[in-house]
Amino acid sequence: QSAGGRVHRLAVIGGDGIGPEVTEAALTVLDAAQARFGFTTERTDVPLGADNYQATGDLLTDDTVELLRGQDAILFGAIGSPAVTPGILERGIILALRAALRQAINLRPVRLYPGVPTPISGLTPERCDLVIVRENTEGSYVGGGNTVHRGTQAAVATQGSVNTWYAVHRAVDFAFRLAQQRRGRVTLCHKTNVLVEAGALWSDVMEEVAARFPDVEHDYVHVDAMCMHLPVAPERFDVVVTDNLFGDIITDLGAVLQGGLGVAASGNLNIEGTAPSMFEPVHGSAPDIAGRGLANPAGAALSLALCLASLGEGAAAAAVESATATVLADLPALSGEQMGASTAELGERIASVLAQGGT
Amino acid sequence: QSAGGRVHRLAVIGGDGIGPEVTEAALTVLDAAQARFGFTTERTDVPLGADNYQATGDLLTDDTVELLRGQDAILFGAIGSPAVTPGILERGIILALRAALRQAINLRPVRLYPGVPTPISGLTPERCDLVIVRENTEGSYVGGGNTVHRGTQAAVATQGSVNTWYAVHRAVDFAFRLAQQRRGRVTLCHKTNVLVEAGALWSDVMEEVAARFPDVEHDYVHVDAMCMHLPVAPERFDVVVTDNLFGDIITDLGAVLQGGLGVAASGNLNIEGTAPSMFEPVHGSAPDIAGRGLANPAGAALSLALCLASLGEGAAAAAVESATATVLADLPALSGEQMGASTAELGERIASVLAQGGT
Ligand SMILES: CC(C)[C@H](C(=O)O)[C@@H](O)C(=O)O
Ligand SMILES: CC(C)[C@H](C(=O)O)[C@@H](O)C(=O)O
Numbered sequence: 001q002s003a004g005g006r007v008h009r010l011a012v013i014g015g016d017g018i019g020p021e022v023t024e025a026a027l028t029v030l031d032a033a034q035a036r037f038g039f040t041t042e043r044t045d046v047p048l049g050a051d052n053y054q055a056t057g058d059l060l061t062d063d064t065v066e067l068l069r070g071q072d073a074i075l076f077g078a079i080g081s082p083a084v085t086p087g088i089l090e091r092g093i094i095l096a097l098r099a100a101l102r103q104a105i106n107l108r109p110v111r112l113y114p115g116v117p118t119p120i121s122g123l124t125p126e127r128c129d130l131v132i133v134r135e136n137t138e139g140s141y142v143g144g145g146n147t148v149h150r151g152t153q154a155a156v157a158t159q160g161s162v163n164t165w166y167a168v169h170r171a172v173d174f175a176f177r178l179a180q181q182r183r184g185r186v187t188l189c190h191k192t193n194v195l196v197e198a199g200a201l202w203s204d205v206m207e208e209v210a211a212r213f214p215d216v217e218h219d220y221v222h223v224d225a226m227c228m229h230l231p232v233a234p235e236r237f238d239v240v241v242t243d244n245l246f247g248d249i250i251t252d253l254g255a256v257l258q259g260g261l262g263v264a265a266s267g268n269l270n271i272e273g274t275a276p277s278m279f280e281p282v283h284g285s286a287p288d289i290a291g292r293g294l295a296n297p298a299g300a301a302l303s304l305a306l307c308l309a310s311l312g313e314g315a316a317a318a319a320v321e322s323a324t325a326t327v328l329a330d331l332p333a334l335s336g337e338q339m340g341a342s343t344a345e346l347g348e349r350i351a352s353v354l355a356q357g358g359t
Numbered sequence: 360q361s362a363g364g365r366v367h368r369l370a371v372i373g374g375d376g377i378g379p380e381v382t383e384a385a386l387t388v389l390d391a392a393q394a395r396f397g398f399t400t401e402r403t404d405v406p407l408g409a410d411n412y413q414a415t416g417d418l419l420t421d422d423t424v425e426l427l428r429g430q431d432a433i434l435f436g437a438i439g440s441p442a443v444t445p446g447i448l449e450r451g452i453i454l455a456l457r458a459a460l461r462q463a464i465n466l467r468p469v470r471l472y473p474g475v476p477t478p479i480s481g482l483t484p485e486r487c488d489l490v491i492v493r494e495n496t497e498g499s500y501v502g503g504g505n506t507v508h509r510g511t512q513a514a515v516a517t518q519g520s521v522n523t524w525y526a527v528h529r530a531v532d533f534a535f536r537l538a539q540q541r542r543g544r545v546t547l548c549h550k551t552n553v554l555v556e557a558g559a560l561w562s563d564v565m566e567e568v569a570a571r572f573p574d575v576e577h578d579y580v581h582v583d584a585m586c587m588h589l590p591v592a593p594e595r596f597d598v599v600v601t602d603n604l605f606g607d608i609i610t611d612l613g614a615v616l617q618g619g620l621g622v623a624a625s626g627n628l629n630i631e632g633t634a635p636s637m638f639e640p641v642h643g644s645a646p647d648i649a650g651r652g653l654a655n656p657a658g659a660a661l662s663l664a665l666c667l668a669s670l671g672e673g674a675a676a677a678a679v680e681s682a683t684a685t686v687l688a689d690l691p692a693l694s695g696e697q698m699g700a701s702t703a704e705l706g707e708r709i710a711s712v713l714a715q716g717g718t
Binding site: 086087090091095118119120121122140141143144145146147149150151152153154155156157158159160161162163164165166169191192193194195196197198200201204223224225227228231232245248249250251252253255256260261 | 445446449450454477478479480481499500502503504505506508509510511512513514515516517518519520521522523524525528550551552553554555556557559560563582583584586587590591604607608609610611612614615619620
């Protein structure tokens with residue numbers, strides 16, 4: 001530990017399936033970043049996920065939440081197992097953490113790195129560099145619902161969506177600030193022509209915030225139209241701000257452009273400083289390939305870069321991103337046997353590019 | 360008129376922008392289909408859309424609904440104009456018609472025709488032939504909502520979703536029947552891990568219907584995962600059944616695979632025979648290129664094919680689709696000046712391929 005250097009408390013949740021191995025690879029990268037940029041981390045392993053649930057019966061205890069709350073940031077691998085009923089872990093851990101730790105924004109850069117194969121023909125890295133800002137705490141994710149006459153032909157299920165000025169404003173304001181540091185454009189993505197109440201709130205807030213940022217352009221695209229434009233004309237977008245459900249959908253489409261989930265990173269940001277933010281690759285736990293070194297740690301490494309940026313280690317963040325991009329550029333395939341190196345080896349490769357001071 | 364032949368009453372809603380010209384081209388194709396297959400149509404032009412709204416002040420009168428109700432089918436071009444507040448026409452005409460005419464299903468074939476350029480690299484027509492069955496009457500489209508404290512920082516907007524066993528079952532049952540005539544696979548697309556009430560209803564109905572169709576396979580894909588799989592592995596899907604909002608989103612993504620909106624067709628199906636179905640190209644009114652013959656009538660012609668199939672003119676439907684595909688295969692570009700022929704000329708070209716009895 002570098003005496004008197006910057007120290008960050010980091011919770012590490014490897015999780016299930018390929019989660020632990022990609023996280024391990026990201027920590028190898030972190031070691032190299034620390035050595036080069038003169039900061040240290042105090043790391044705490046936190047067992048969460050399907051394996052932990054099956055071993056202990058707990059999804060997320062209050063003690064775990066308090067432990068996490070005391071950290072500066074959280075690195076998260078992936079959770080999930082075919083042995084656990086779908087939905088249980090997602091709601092009981094992922095969504096619960098976003099709420100408990102007030103992680104207002106789900107940040108998903110959609111960036112195509114040079115040399116990474118994308119399924120979109122003719123797409124170039126220059127044309128694909130946007131960020132999706134997803135409101136991460138409400139909308140359809142918190143509306144609740146009700147079912148009457150379940151199991152009969154008279155069944156009716158309702159499902160709600162709650163949208164507060166506070167959370168919408170927090171997301172939109174964040175998007176405009178981010179755009180100021182980028183190419184100066186914010187696009188609202190919603191379905192205002194059908195979801196008129198929520199749509200009006202989002203539109204009202206957009207106008208109100210836009211008035212305070214005269215240097216940032218803004219426009220609006222319906223979510224259905226977004227799915228048409230994003231694949232073929234991502235250069236139209238700089239920062240896209242959207243609600244929780246639409247964000248869930250369009251960020252996965254964004255990952256396609258980037259070459260798939262293995263390369264996609266995300267941050268669940270507490271932007272008020274009241275609790276730590278959490279960073280995770282967009283991919284899942286992929287139990288079918290777990291433990292065999294077949295997963296690409298790029299998503300985890302790029303999530304680490306987002307994490308370092310949030311900790312104020314901007315130079316380290318840029319170097320991790322750049323080293324990851326360098327290693328990605330040379331991969332014969334993005335995952336599996338054809339990748340030409342194991343998950344751990346790729347972590348070491350990124351670390352060594354970083355150590356050599358490239359960038 | 361062929362004495363004693365089959366006669367179908369057809370309402371024709373050209374609408375706004377490029378709507379009338381693509382519809383006109385489709386009617387040229389219809390003339391050729393009638394001549395070859397020995398049926399006739401009694402056509403009634405129905406003015407609806409932005410121009411009509413501005414001229415008359417009416418969106419959709421009861422008389423118009425009754426007129427439409429008396430038809431066997433409706434051909435619809437496109438509506439919309441920058442002069443009308445966004446949302447007014449969509450809700451007041453399109454959604455109002457779907458409800459009034461009980462058009463339970465929005466049917467969207469996602470088919471890549473040979474020779475049509477797709478933005479997805481390596482995608483072939485063999486791999487891209489699926490149908491999306493979208494529930495067309497409820498979900499988030501009818502939940503209503505409410506806003507308190509609008510215009511203040513205390514504003515809260517709620518938005519509902521209503522899902523009845525009846526409508527969900529109607530859609531799922533339709534999907535399974537359709538799959539029996541195709542490759543025998545139905546995929547439910549939803550977000551059951553988050554929208555638990557609506558999700559449970561959809562899942563319950565899927566299981567119940569699937570039990571009656573032992574010859575049809577079924578599986579489930581979350582809507583976010585669908586946006587990842589659909590572009591790169593459309594061959595995984597045969598019939599996809601989904602709710603109104605998710606259907607709105609994934610069908611536009613489907614159109615991307617097909618080469619864009621110009622080629623995409625849709626049917627709003629009344630499957631109970633209580634009112635006519637309505638067929639429309641997926642593209643909008645494109646006011647910027649209206650009246651200049653720059654629009655591709657393929658979407659309108661393929662919608663006509665769906666229309667003919669619903670009228671029991673299966674042979675004519677197949678011939679129209681095939682003739683449209685033949686003409687599409689030779690186009691240097693899918694729209695605009697580069698298309699090498701005007702909207703009307705393309706209608707004539709499809710008609711002449713059809714008349715020559717190709718197929
Ligand atoms: C796991 C699931 C609840 C989650 C979501 O829907 O938000 C995931 O899809 C994501 O995007 O992070
Ligand atoms: C115009 C609009 C209301 C409509 C919808 O949302 O259903 C359109 O996007 C569609 O898909 O037909």
